[in-house]
Amino acid sequence: MTAEAPETKSVSGRREIFRMEHWWGVVWVLPSILAVMLFVYGFIGWTARVSVSAWKGLLPDYTFVGADNFTALASDPRFHIDIKNTAIFTVVFILGCLAIGLGLAILLDKGVRAEGFYRSLFLFPMAISFIVTGVVWRWLMNPAQGDRLSGLNLLFDAVGLDFLINKWYATPTWGIAAVALPAVWQMSGYTMALYLAGLRAVPESLREAARVDGASELQLYRRVIMPLLWPVTLSAVIILGHISLKIFDLIIALAGKQVALDVPATYMWTTTFDGFFFGRGAAIGMVLLVSVAVLVVPYLWFTLRQDRA
Amino acid sequence: MKTKKPFQFLVLIVALVMTLAACGSSTTDTTAASGSSDTTAAPGSTDTTADSGSTDTTSGGDMASQVEVFSWWTGGGEAAGLDEMIKVFAAEDPDIEFINSAVAGGAGTNARAVLASRLQANDPPDSWQGHAGQELIGTYVAADQIEPLNFLYDEEGWLDVMPETLIPLISKDGNIYSVPVNIHRANVLWANPTVLADAGVEMPTTLAEFFTALDALQASGMEAPLAMGEQWTSMHLFETIMLASMGPDGWDGLWDGSVAWDSAEVTQGLEDFAKILDYTNADSSALAWQDAGQLVLDGTAAFNVMGDWQEGFFREVGAVPGTDYVWAATPGTEGNFQFLSDSFVLAKNAPNRDAAIAWLTVAGSNAGQDAFNPVKGSIPARSDADRSLYGEYLLSAMDDWASHRVVGSLTHGVVANDSWKSEIDTAVGLFLLDRDVASFQSALVAAQAASG
Numbered sequence: 001m002t003a004e005a006p007e008t009k010s011v012s013g014r015r016e017i018f019r020m021e022h023w024w025g026v027v028w029v030l031p032s033i034l035a036v037m038l039f040v041y042g043f044i045g046w047t048a049r050v051s052v053s054a055w056k057g058l059l060p061d062y063t064f065v066g067a068d069n070f071t072a073l074a075s076d077p078r079f080h081i082d083i084k085n086t087a088i089f090t091v092v093f094i095l096g097c098l099a100i101g102l103g104l105a106i107l108l109d110k111g112v113r114a115e116g117f118y119r120s121l122f123l124f125p126m127a128i129s130f131i132v133t134g135v136v137w138r139w140l141m142n143p144a145q146g147d148r149l150s151g152l153n154l155l156f157d158a159v160g161l162d163f164l165i166n167k168w169y170a171t172p173t174w175g176i177a178a179v180a181l182p183a184v185w186q187m188s189g190y191t192m193a194l195y196l197a198g199l200r201a202v203p204e205s206l207r208e209a210a211r212v213d214g215a216s217e218l219q220l221y222r223r224v225i226m227p228l229l230w231p232v233t234l235s236a237v238i239i240l241g242h243i244s245l246k247i248f249d250l251i252i253a254l255a256g257k258q259v260a261l262d263v264p265a266t267y268m269w270t271t272t273f274d275g276f277f278f279g280r281g282a283a284i285g286m287v288l289l290v291s292v293a294v295l296v297v298p299y300l301w302f303t304l305r306q307d308r309a
Numbered sequence: 310m311k312t313k314k315p316f317q318f319l320v321l322i323v324a325l326v327m328t329l330a331a332c333g334s335s336t337t338d339t340t341a342a343s344g345s346s347d348t349t350a351a352p353g354s355t356d357t358t359a360d361s362g363s364t365d366t367t368s369g370g371d372m373a374s375q376v377e378v379f380s381w382w383t384g385g386g387e388a389a390g391l392d393e394m395i396k397v398f399a400a401e402d403p404d405i406e407f408i409n410s411a412v413a414g415g416a417g418t419n420a421r422a423v424l425a426s427r428l429q430a431n432d433p434p435d436s437w438q439g440h441a442g443q444e445l446i447g448t449y450v451a452a453d454q455i456e457p458l459n460f461l462y463d464e465e466g467w468l469d470v471m472p473e474t475l476i477p478l479i480s481k482d483g484n485i486y487s488v489p490v491n492i493h494r495a496n497v498l499w500a501n502p503t504v505l506a507d508a509g510v511e512m513p514t515t516l517a518e519f520f521t522a523l524d525a526l527q528a529s530g531m532e533a534p535l536a537m538g539e540q541w542t543s544m545h546l547f548e549t550i551m552l553a554s555m556g557p558d559g560w561d562g563l564w565d566g567s568v569a570w571d572s573a574e575v576t577q578g579l580e581d582f583a584k585i586l587d588y589t590n591a592d593s594s595a596l597a598w599q600d601a602g603q604l605v606l607d608g609t610a611a612f613n614v615m616g617d618w619q620e621g622f623f624r625e626v627g628a629v630p631g632t633d634y635v636w637a638a639t640p641g642t643e644g645n646f647q648f649l650s651d652s653f654v655l656a657k658n659a660p661n662r663d664a665a666i667a668w669l670t671v672a673g674s675n676a677g678q679d680a681f682n683p684v685k686g687s688i689p690a691r692s693d694a695d696r697s698l699y700g701e702y703l704l705s706a707m708d709d710w711a712s713h714r715v716v717g718s719l720t721h722g723v724v725a726n727d728s729w730k731s732e733i734d735t736a737v738g739l740f741l742l743d744r745d746v747a748s749f750q751s752a753l754v755a756a757q758a759a760s761g
Contacts, residue, residue, distance in 0.1 A: 058452035078735050143592040170592050258540040259738025273422045275731030
């Protein structure tokens with residue numbers, strides 16, 4: 001529903017027609033505007049209210065406690081782990097997706113045979129839900145050692161790459177980086193699609209001009225193409241970044257409920273629905289909202305301004 | 310360009326199939342009986358409940374002819390046991406229609422979230438399932454959502470057939486709030502007899518003997534003689550070790566406030582727990598409780614501490630009691646029965662109060678309990694059950710239930726309310742990471758302050 005409004009705007013070539021049908025358009029999108037007002041902004045407001053309340057237990061308690069829930073989070077050791085985990089996850093996830101996505105896109109752009117096949121192949125993991133990915137990778141990354149090796153560790157053992165055998169997501173402190181791997185696997189195809197579109201938009205004449213000037217292939221990519229792909233990279237970082245901040249289903253499917261691999265979204269869920277700390281849960285929700293907004297709002301503002309110009 | 314179309318089509322089809330599959334499974338899960346999908350899908354609309362009910366009963370009945378029972382029993386022995394009990398109910402009260410509102414997923418987490426939203430919308434089911442004890446009392450009595458059942462206990466004479474030490478654990482201020490239908494034991498040590506014999510180790514009965522046995526097994530080359538699973542199973546281990554270290558009075562005192570969490574007794578218990586963790590497997594966070602049990606059957610580990618549903622798993626995989634596995638009370642807890650129980654409550658303002666009481670009467674009756682428990686693999690709360698229906702382990706548990714001192718489980722909701730339990734769960738999780746007893750203890754003190 002939320003996607004409808006920007007869509008109508010982006011079809012800029014038909015502005016004239018839209019002016020004529022302007023009022024009808026408003027009527028048609030009115031239900032979805034109302035629904036968004038209520039179900040998105042209304043509930044954001046309600047969550048904000050709960051986050052400054054003392055609500056603990058089954059029934060609502062709207063006693064105002066100021067920023068107490070937020071200051072408690074600031075000194076909550078579990079929330080510190082959440083932030084550390086989110087930071088590691090985000091870095092591994094975004095860098096992994098960008099590197100693999102760009103690599104695949106360049107290879108495809110070089111004119112591989114059956115390009116459509118490979119494109120679909122790499123994009124395919126995106127069609128799978130994070131839950132399925134999590135369950136499968138939970139098996140693949142089985143951390144058991146010794147004679148109980150299985151999954152990827154067993155594969156490493158079989159092909160003689162024993163030094164690669166590791167404890168994956170059971171590794172102390174860095175386990176969350178292993179959890180980011182399935183996310184990279186799932187989303188790098190999408191990043192590839194973004195980059196591929198970007199590469200296709202680079203005019204052939206620019207490449208040829210660079211080659212005529214004596215640039216090597218490496219220089220061509222570094223000096224000419226990469227700078228042109230900067231907006232694509234920015235979009236990819238924004239999209240991947242907000243996925244990473246909100247990650248929940250993958251963690252639940254892969255790690256279950258354990259503090260070592262906890263992230264803010266899982267803490268929010270368990271503390272609210274297992275522990276009935278609604279005030280604290282709402283506070284975590286607000287922190288998540290603000291951190292995503294810090295990432296997304298400047299981008300939206302920037303693109304909207306560019307559109308208008 | 311043409312090549313991409315078939316693939317797009319394929320992606321679409323796969324996506325469609327996945328969506329359909331998702332819808333299909335969720336409906337079959339939630340609708341264990343007729344008319345329940347409506348009620349669970351649309352919390353907040355009392356009309357839906359009544360409508361779907363009356364359209365189902367073609368014979369036409371008034372409101373009192375149905376009872377809606379809410380649970381998270383949607384699969385395995387639990388759902389089968391519930392079905393058996395529903396059959397008993399149908400035979401005893403043929404004119405009351407049973408509406409089974411079961412919500413699948415997350416070991417009850419999803420169901421409790423749905424229940425919470427229904428109660429907040431003032432649309433309670435007539436009766437619902439919950440772990441007996443503070444999980445029910447702390448959440449639903451505190452929110453004034455359920456009725457005391459003392460009158461039913463008096464009428465049915467249940468006080469005479471249930472252990473005396475059980476009653477205070479499921480009561481508050483003298484009011485009993487739920488009808489336990491089954492009893493599980495938390496403090497059970499499972500062991501592989503072959504491994505023990507090979508290492509020349511006896512089944513330990515005290516904590517000191519337990520440590521000696523674990524040392525001997527490690528010396529014989531077994532890296533992790535005590536199998537443990539994911540985080541909640543560490544909390545399960547924690548509660549049995551604390552019971553062993555503090556004794557039943559100390560353990561009970563933690564929950565009624567007579568023993569302080571910053572006392573030296575607690576410190577000792579935490580140190581015992583810290584020590585026991587050194588004998589556990591490094592990949593515990595990746596294992597479910599069944600996987601940990603399997604390690605014992607395989608002989609990779611010698612011991613596992615888990616509730617007696619582990620026996621159900623052992624039997625399911627074809628292991629033979631006495632040969633493939635043996636059991637005893639967790640070392641240091643002999644004579645204590647650390648219990649947990651699924652129980653049913655009576656909703657305040659239940660739409661069909663009389664029918665709900667009829668259901669609770671069946672749930673607490675011998676016929677109901679003997680229908681449910683042999684299928685579920687648990688023992689009845691009543692001591693006058695038909696012993697011919699139960700297997701070797703369950704018979705030993707029934708004897709202990711009747712003679713031991715009953716204490717409550719933490720992980721399974723008897724001694725602490727949900728808020729307190731979830732704070733302790735966080736503290737245990739943090740302790741697994743840093744193994745710092747002092748900060749663990751202060752986190753436990755804070756947990757009591759935040760929610761006790």
